[in-house]
Amino acid sequence: MTTNQTKYPFQDTALELDTRVKDLVSRLTEDEKIESMLQYQPAVDRLGVPAYKHGTEAAHGLAWLGEATSFPQPVGLACTWDADLMKEIGSVLGDEARVFYKRNPAVNGLTLWAPTVDMERDPRWGRNEEAYGEDPELTAELTTALVKGIQGDHPKYYKAVATLKHFLANNNEVDRGSGSSSIDPRNMREYYLKAFEKPFKEGGAQSMMTAYNSINGTPALLHPFVNEIVKGEWGMDGFIVSDAGDVMGIKNDHKYYDSHTPGTVESVKAGIDSITDDAELSKQALREGLEQGTLTMDDIDKALFNTFRVRFRLGEFDPEEGNPYASIGEESMMTEKAKELSLRAAREQVVLLKNDKGTLPLDKTKAGKVAVIGQLGGTVYRDWYAGTMPYNVSPLEAIRGKVGSDKVSFKDGNDRITLTSVASGKKIGLAEGEKSPVIASGEAETFMVSDWGFGSYTLQAESNGKYLTTDEETVTASADEVYGWFVKEVFHLLPQEDGSVGLTTWNGKTVTAPNGGNDALVVSEELKTFGATETFKQDVIVNGLEEAVAAAKAAETAIVFVGNNPLVNGKEEIDRPSLDLAESQQRLVEAVYAANPNTVVVIVGSYPFTSNWVQENIPAVLYTSHAGQELGNAVADVLYGDYAPAGRLNMTWVQSADQLTDIKDYDIIQSGRTYQYFEGNVLYPFGHGLTYATFKYSNLKLSPAQVGTEGNVTVTVDVTNTGSIASDEVVQLYVRAGKSRVKRPLKTLKGFRRLHIEAGATAKVSFTLPVQELAIWDVTRDRYVVEGGTYSIMVAKSSSDVQLVADLTVEGETIPARNLGVATHAENYDAYLGVDLDESKEGGSAVRVVGEQGWIAFKDADLGSGAAAIEARVSAEKAGAVLEVRLGSPDGTLAGRVELAQGEAQQWSTVKAELTGASGAQDVYIVLSAGVRISHFEIR
Numbered sequence: 001m002t003t004n005q006t007k008y009p010f011q012d013t014a015l016e017l018d019t020r021v022k023d024l025v026s027r028l029t030e031d032e033k034i035e036s037m038l039q040y041q042p043a044v045d046r047l048g049v050p051a052y053k054h055g056t057e058a059a060h061g062l063a064w065l066g067e068a069t070s071f072p073q074p075v076g077l078a079c080t081w082d083a084d085l086m087k088e089i090g091s092v093l094g095d096e097a098r099v100f101y102k103r104n105p106a107v108n109g110l111t112l113w114a115p116t117v118d119m120e121r122d123p124r125w126g127r128n129e130e131a132y133g134e135d136p137e138l139t140a141e142l143t144t145a146l147v148k149g150i151q152g153d154h155p156k157y158y159k160a161v162a163t164l165k166h167f168l169a170n171n172n173e174v175d176r177g178s179g180s181s182s183i184d185p186r187n188m189r190e191y192y193l194k195a196f197e198k199p200f201k202e203g204g205a206q207s208m209m210t211a212y213n214s215i216n217g218t219p220a221l222l223h224p225f226v227n228e229i230v231k232g233e234w235g236m237d238g239f240i241v242s243d244a245g246d247v248m249g250i251k252n253d254h255k256y257y258d259s260h261t262p263g264t265v266e267s268v269k270a271g272i273d274s275i276t277d278d279a280e281l282s283k284q285a286l287r288e289g290l291e292q293g294t295l296t297m298d299d300i301d302k303a304l305f306n307t308f309r310v311r312f313r314l315g316e317f318d319p320e321e322g323n324p325y326a327s328i329g330e331e332s333m334m335t336e337k338a339k340e341l342s343l344r345a346a347r348e349q350v351v352l353l354k355n356d357k358g359t360l361p362l363d364k365t366k367a368g369k370v371a372v373i374g375q376l377g378g379t380v381y382r383d384w385y386a387g388t389m390p391y392n393v394s395p396l397e398a399i400r401g402k403v404g405s406d407k408v409s410f411k412d413g414n415d416r417i418t419l420t421s422v423a424s425g426k427k428i429g430l431a432e433g434e435k436s437p438v439i440a441s442g443e444a445e446t447f448m449v450s451d452w453g454f455g456s457y458t459l460q461a462e463s464n465g466k467y468l469t470t471d472e473e474t475v476t477a478s479a480d481e482v483y484g485w486f487v488k489e490v491f492h493l494l495p496q497e498d499g500s501v502g503l504t505t506w507n508g509k510t511v512t513a514p515n516g517g518n519d520a521l522v523v524s525e526e527l528k529t530f531g532a533t534e535t536f537k538q539d540v541i542v543n544g545l546e547e548a549v550a551a552a553k554a555a556e557t558a559i560v561f562v563g564n565n566p567l568v569n570g571k572e573e574i575d576r577p578s579l580d581l582a583e584s585q586q587r588l589v590e591a592v593y594a595a596n597p598n599t600v601v602v603i604v605g606s607y608p609f610t611s612n613w614v615q616e617n618i619p620a621v622l623y624t625s626h627a628g629q630e631l632g633n634a635v636a637d638v639l640y641g642d643y644a645p646a647g648r649l650n651m652t653w654v655q656s657a658d659q660l661t662d663i664k665d666y667d668i669i670q671s672g673r674t675y676q677y678f679e680g681n682v683l684y685p686f687g688h689g690l691t692y693a694t695f696k697y698s699n700l701k702l703s704p705a706q707v708g709t710e711g712n713v714t715v716t717v718d719v720t721n722t723g724s725i726a727s728d729e730v731v732q733l734y735v736r737a738g739k740s741r742v743k744r745p746l747k748t749l750k751g752f753r754r755l756h757i758e759a760g761a762t763a764k765v766s767f768t769l770p771v772q773e774l775a776i777w778d779v780t781r782d783r784y785v786v787e788g789g790t791y792s793i794m795v796a797k798s799s800s801d802v803q804l805v806a807d808l809t810v811e812g813e814t815i816p817a818r819n820l821g822v823a824t825h826a827e828n829y830d831a832y833l834g835v836d837l838d839e840s841k842e843g844g845s846a847v848r849v850v851g852e853q854g855w856i857a858f859k860d861a862d863l864g865s866g867a868a869a870i871e872a873r874v875s876a877e878k879a880g881a882v883l884e885v886r887l888g889s890p891d892g893t894l895a896g897r898v899e900l901a902q903g904e905a906q907q908w909s910t911v912k913a914e915l916t917g918a919s920g921a922q923d924v925y926i927v928l929s930a931g932v933r934i935s936h937f938e939i940r
Contacts, residue, residue: 007048008023008024008027008047009023010023010024010027010317011048011317013318013319013322017309017312017313018305018309020312020317021305021308021309021312022305024047024049024308024317025301025304025305025308026301027047028044028047028304030290030297032044033297033300033301033304034283034286034287034300035283036304036307036308037268037273037274037275037282037283037286037300037303037304038274038275038276038277038279038282038283039053039054039055039241039274039275039276039277040052040053040054040279041053041054041307043106049317050105050106050316051105051106052105052106052109052311052316053106053107053108053109054109054111054207054239054241054274054276054307055109055111055113055163055241055276056097056100056108056109056110056111056112056113057112057113057114057385057387058093058097058112058113058114058150059073059074059113059114059115059116059130059385059386060072060073060074060077060114060385060386060628061093061096061386061387061389061628062093062096062097062100062112062387063385063386063387064387064388065100065108065387066100066387066388067334067387067388067389067390068096068100068333068334068387068388068390069092069096069334069338069339069341069342069390069629070342070382070386070387070389070390070392070628070629071089071092071341071342071345071346071627071628072345072346072349072624072625072626072627072628072631073129073130073383073386073566073606073625073626073627073628074115074116074129074130074131074132075128075129075130075131075132075133075606075607075625075650075651076345076346076349076624076625076626076627077089077132077142077345077349077625078131078132078133078138078139078142078349078650079348079349079350079351079623079625079647079648079649079650079689080142080345080348080349080647080754081138081142081647081648081650081730081752081754082142082348082754083141083142083144083145084145085341085344085345085348086142086143086145086146086149087145087146087148087149088149088341089146089149089341089345090145090146090147090148090149090150090151090162091149091150091152091159092149092338092341093112093114093146093149093150093160094112094149094150094151094152094159094160094325095159095328095332095333095338096332096333096334096338097110097112097150097159097160098110098159098160098325098328098332099328099329099330099332099333102328102329110158110159110160110161110314111160111161111163111206111207111241111310112150112160112161112162112163113163113165113209114146114150114162114163114165115131115132115142115143115146115147115162115164115165115199116130116131116132116165116166117131117132117139117140117143117164117165117167117195117196117199118130118131118165118166118169118170118171118195118211119131119134119136119139119169119171119191119192119195120132120133120134120171120650120651121134121171121191121666121668121673121674122171122172122660122663122673123576123579123607123608123651123652123653123654123660124172124570124575124576124579124657124660124663125171125172125173125575125576125607125663126173126570126571126572126573126574126575126576127173127571127572128570128576128606128607128608128651129383129566129606129607129625129626130383130385132650133650133651133686134650134651134652134673134674134675134686135650135674135675135676135686135749136191136192136194136195137194137748137749137750137751137752138650138749138752139195140194140195140196140197140198140199141198141752143164143195143198143199143203144198144199144202144203145203146162147162147164147199147203147204147205148203148204150162151203151204151205151206152325154324154325156313156323157313157314157315157318157323157324157325158206158310158313158314158315158325159325159328160314161206161207161238161310161313161314162199162203162205162206162207163205163207163208163209163241164196164199164200164205164207164208164209165208165209165211165243166209166210166211166212166220166243167196167208167209167210167211167220167225167226167230168181168192168193168196168210168211168215168220168223168225169181169183169192169211169213169215169220169666170211170212170213170220171666172213172575172663172664173572173573173574173575174575174663174664176211176212176213176573177212177213177246177249177253177254178253178254178255179213179214179664180213180214180215180216180217180838181213181214181215181216181664181666182216182666182667182836182837182838183215183216183666183667183837184667184779184827184828184829184837185777185779185782185827185828186669186742186776186777186779187666187667187668187669188777189777189784190776190777191668192666193225193229196208196230196234197234200230200234200235200236201234201235205236205238206236206237206238206239206310206313207238207239207240207241207310208226208230208236208238208240208241209240209241209242209243210223210226210240210241210242210243210246210272211243212243212246212249212253214254214839216827216837216838216839216845217837217838217839217845217846218839219246219249219250219254219256219263221242221243221246221247221250221267221270221272222250222256222263222266222267222270223270224270226240226270226271226272227270227271230271231271237306237309238306238309238310239273239274239303239306239307239309239310240271240272240273240274240306241272241273241274241275241276242267242272242274242275242276242277243276244276244277245276245277245278246276246277247260247263247264247267247272247275247276247277247282247285248260248263248277248278248281248282250263250264250266250267251263260281260282260284260285261284261285261288261289261292261294262289262294263285264282264285264286264289265285265286265289265294265295268286268289268295268299268300268303269295269299272303273302273303273304273306273307274303274307286300334390339629339630342628342629342630343630343633343634345627345630346624346627346628346630346631346633346634347630347634347637347638347643347645348646348647348728348754349624349625349627349634349647350622350623350624350627350634350635350638350643350645350647351622351623351624351645351647351648351649351688351689352620352621352622352638352645352647352689352690352691352692353603353615353621353622353623353684353688353689353690354615354618354619354620354621354690355619355620355621355690355692356619356620357619359598359600359619359620360600360620360622360638360639360641360692361638361639361640361641361692362557362600362639362640362641363640363641364402364403364640364641367403367407367556367557368407368555368556368557369407369408369409369554369555369556369557370399370403370407370408370409370555370556370557370558370559371408371409371410371411371548371551371552371554371555371557371558371559371592371596372395372396372399372408372409372410372411372559372561373410373411373412373413373548373551373552373558373559373560373561373588373592374412374413374548374560374561374562374585374588375412375413375414375450375561376395376561376562376563376602376604377394377395377396377410377412377559377560377561377602378394378395378396378410378412379394380392380393380394380626380628380629380631380632381482381565381566381567381626382481382483382566382626382628383566383567383571383606383626384483384485384566384567384571384572386566386626386628389628389629390629391629392628392629392631392632393629393630393631393632393633394631394632395559395561395602395631395632395635395636396408396410396632397632398632398633398635398636398637399559399632399636399639399640401636402636402639402640402642403640409551409554409555410551411544411547411548411550411551412448412450412544413544413545413547413548413584413588414448414449414450414451414544415448415449415540415541415542415543415544415545416446416447416448416449416462416540416541416542416544417446417447417449417538417539417540417541418444418445418446418447418538418539418541419447419503419536419537419538419539420444420536420537420539421440421513421536421537422498422500422535422536422537423513423534424440424513426440426441426442426513427440427441427442427443427444427445428440428441428444428445428513428521428536429441429442429443429444429445430443430445430461430463430464430477431520434478435476435477435478436461436464436466436476436477436478437474437475437476437520437521438468438474438475438476438477438520438521439519439520439521440513440519440521445461445462445463445477446461446462446463446541447459447460447461447462447468448460448462449493450565451582451583451584452490452564452565452568452569452582453569453578453580453581453582453583453584453585454569454577454578454582455492455493455494456490456491456492456568456569457490457491457492457493458482458489458490458491458565458568459491460477461477464477466478466479466480467479467480467481467482467489468489468491469488469489470488470505470506470511470523471488472505472509472523473522473523474520474521474522474523475505475511475520475521475522475523476520482565482567482568483567484567485572486506486507487506487567487568487571488505488506489506490505490506490568491503491504491505491506491511492504492505492508493538496535498535499537500535500536500537500538501535501536501538502534502535502536503536505523509523509524510523510524510534511523511524511534512524512534513534513536545587545588545591548588548591548592549591549592549594549595552592552595552596552599553595553596555596556598557596557598557599557600558592558593558595558596558598558599558600559599559600559601559602559639560588560589560592560599560600560601560602561601561602561604562581562582562585562588562589562601562602562603562604563581563585563603563604563605563609564604564605564606564607566606566626570606570607575663576607578610578657579607579608579609579610579654579656579657580609580610580611581609581610581611581614586613589601589613589614589618590613590617593617593618597619598619599618599619600618600619600620600621600622600639601614601618601620601621601622602621602622602623602624602635602639603621603622603623603624604624604625604626604631605623605624605625605626606625606626607651608649608651608652608653608654608683608684609653610653610654610655610656610657610683611653611683612655612656612683615683615684622635622638622639622645623647623649641692644691644692644693644725644726644727644728645689645690645691645692646689646691646727646728646729646730646754647689648687648688648689648730648732648798649684649685649686649687649688649689649798650686651686652674652675652678652682652684652685652686652799653682653683653684653685653688654678654680654682654683655680655681655682655683659678659680660673661673669743670743670831670832674686675687675746675747675799675800676745676746676747676748677743677745677746678746679746682800685798685799685800685801686798686799687730687732687749687796687797687798687799687800687801688798688799688800688801689730689798691723691727691728691729692723692725692727693721693722693723693724693725693726693727693729693757693759694721694722694723695719695720695721695722695723695729695757695797696719696720696722697717697718697719697720697731697795697803697804698717698718698720698804699716699717699718700715700716700717700793700795700804700805700806701715701716701717701806702714702715702793702806702808703716705806705807705808705809706808706809706810706811707771707808707809707810707811708771708810708811708812709771709772709786709810709811709812709813710771710772711770711771712768712769712770712771713768713769713771713793713808714766714767714768714769715733715751715766715767715768715769715793715795715806716764716765716766716767717731717764717765717795717804718762718763718764718765719731719755719757719762719763719764719765720757720760720761720762720763721757721758721759721760721761721762722760723759724759725759726756726757726758726759727756727757728754728755728756728757729754729755729757730752730753730754730797731752731753731755731765731795732749732751732752732795732796732797732798732799733749733750733751733752733767733769733793733794733795733796734747734748734749734750734793734794734795734796734799734802735747735748735750735769735773735774735791735792735793735794736748736791736792736794737774737776737787737789737791737792738789738790738791738792739789739790740776740787740789741787741815741859741860742776742830744776747792747794747799747802749799750767750769750773751767751768751769753765753767765795769793771786771810772784772786774786774787774791774810774812778815779828779829779830780815780816780818780819780828781815782825782828785812785813785815786810786812786813787810787812787813787814787815788810788811788812788813788814789809789810789812790807790808790809790810791807791808791809791810792805792806792807792808793805793806793807793808816862817860817861817862817921818858818859818860818861818862819861819862820858820861820863820867820924820937820938820939821864821867821938821939821940822938823936823937823938824858824936824937824938824939825844825845825935825936826845826846826847826856826926826934826935826936826937827844827845827846827847828858829847829856829857829858830857830858830859831856831857831859832847832854832855832856832857833854833855833890834849834850834851834852834853834854834855835847835848835849835850835854835855835856835928836848836850838933840873840906840908840933840935841906841908842873842908842935844935844936845935846875846933846934846935847928847933847934847935848932848933849928849929849930849931849932849933851930852929852930853927853928853929853930854927854928855886855890855925855926855927855928856925856926856928856934857890857923857924857925857926858923858924858925858926859923860921860923861921861922861923861924861939862920862921863918863919863920863921863922863924863939864919864920865919866918866919867915867918867919867939867940868914868915868940869896869912869913869914869915869939869940870883870885870896870898870912870913870915870926870937870938870939871910871911871912871937871938871939871940872910872911872912872926872934872936872937872938873908873909873910873934873935873936873937874900874908874909874910874911874932874933874934874935875903875904875905875906875907875908875909875932875933876900876901876902876903876931876932876933877902877903877904877905877931877932878902878929878930878931878932879902880899880929881899881900881902881928881929881930881931881932882897882898882899882900882928882929882932883897883898883900883911883913883926883927883928883929883932883934884896884897884926884927884928885897885913885915885918885924885925885926885927885939886924886925886927887917887918887922887923887924887925888922888923888925889923889925890925890927892925893917895915895916895917895918896913896914896915896916896918897913898911898912898913900932905933908935915939918939924939
């Protein structure tokens, strides 16, 4: 019942939660409900409901709200293989979110847009730094732990709420807003969905963001999986939010509808509860949907129930004294404990890629002079979703702290240049002023040029330390850092035949020096066209490579830092142009090594590189992500033996991008992607990472060694530190199936443990392996199946360094011969060529021919004593289209053929063809010509 303090039932904490939420939603007017469907939910003063914002970025620290504890990028956090650490980090994120919320609750919400759970089956993805790698088990375990830390362990209240992103199959930036990811049911169930399942079912994540892309032709935020699987199968009881601008993108980018209203309506019906988009357009579309009757207030009430229920669980409508998280205040911001945790995370994510002859650790008492070389050695960079670091320690600073400043020299390896207008002969300099316009003045400015590779440069004016940037009209030396959604500090120096260079901006517009001098450099609308007045003579004042070589020669040890700037050449909206190190960095490493063979290379990067020469020649190589405020201390601790590295790679480092298929190819099974299916040679395997200690594995045991399809198997193994120092070790559990109806992974990660073992000590490591984890998705019956047979249970140091193997016998199922006499979805093929998956407007996915011809195969089909006909649901966009049924192979025995009437892509009809000679056990191939789609068929 209500009291003086509880005017309305929704304020009564004695009532059941869902009753309170329904009461609040019922009291909102229609306008208030429509307003509350947006990311920024307005205050409803008459009910005492405050304003609230859904969405605070927290990929590896709270972003854009002010100073906050900074952790390594997620790509680095994944290299820790440490779920306990992830939970502690999540707790800090939740604590600091509470502090920001208390400062400004209307703007700094408690629903955090993290973690990114997307599967990274392609290392060229521009957002590689934001996610946790190529394996669903590793990703699921780490993100589940992060979610638990963020949300807390109170039975009633959440500290904050984690928003998993981006659902689903979002691993390329090229055409991400308009493109479609083609994914068949096995890839979907065994790979892409697996990463998201555990953070919901075990982590209890209360929010999820849909992806920009389509999935099999259906925009992700309209895909039935949101309701059917996330809210249905997995029981997620929180809310779904659209990505920024994506609801309007249904019309603008996907061209799925010709107005905003149907897309907005369908997104709400498909499970979107909170719209992150243009407020006025969104509200107009919702109102039009209500007026047209395509949307009901029940639809809106359902969505608002989901968003407000989460707000109730955050304690927003309850007295603070009952909520343990409400008391979190400024004392919880950037604490010493959080600082120590940041250092621990930065240390744990360092991967020792190579260490010939014990090159590392270096002896800080005997190392002599040290040359730190490369811009990345003297700088700590932040990526787009990084917050504002309260401080940062560069590797250079930390190394000086280890061995003494007098023993350490630093050379960034960058050239210092001047520029002269070819037309006027005037030197390029800086004018006075707050933004320091760049002018052709006759007074030369010296610029430090950083070559990030692939035509991308940044130029920093030496006189004021500012980067050149542009406002699209003029060029100024006014940027403190290379940063922004549009990275306007990137320029392109384009060589000309006369030896001069053309200068273009980040988006390819020409920089010119008009009128010969004393005018600011301006940005022309012309793209990449150069005349005599639009080029510049470049004079090298200081040769950075020569400086680096001289420093290396004068030192006992050279430590070369290479890698990427996280805002250049690969970021949101920009996929990487190559996996290689920048050519300038490659030249730097080679020249330094030639000058001093006692060279160590540290790769500071957001993604894998094809650093083959480095691996072949350099004696010791480290990898670290852009690890935040403690980057330098962590790297120096590893280099000088104050911390024994034990990070493991979260992705396969291939030898060449040529080993990868197209970046839009989402079929990891047929294309042989990730360590699970790739059979070629790699630079570094998934799970790779060396240590300063040595470890011996022994006594692998399975209990029981023979099981049915239910229950668990206990896997135990002894791990002994046979080295002379204490160290962490990461024990990895893989499984490989024996005989199977389908192509199975070479191995699949099913568990891992990071543990600390003292020198000489032995740890007994135990894994619980549910037998259902061995299941595959059976496309013949649309369900998970554990096949009977022998499975290899492997404990390993990496995916390619298996230490011990034991056999597990499973008394499981034998998948029967395929029955094509029932309605069979075309997407449930066993093999294919020349097709992808698209949408059928009649429901579900359809197979679409993408070239002149394509086929889909259905193996081991039982056609009995003889099949008389095929009946199929098809559409054909081109004249002369045909469907053929062949036996044994795509060009095997022709059993039937039917010509298809030309129509529209979604103009579906049922066709029938008589079959001859179709009997017994057969591999059935359906061969289709250009422009044909098929959704389902029966052979009877």
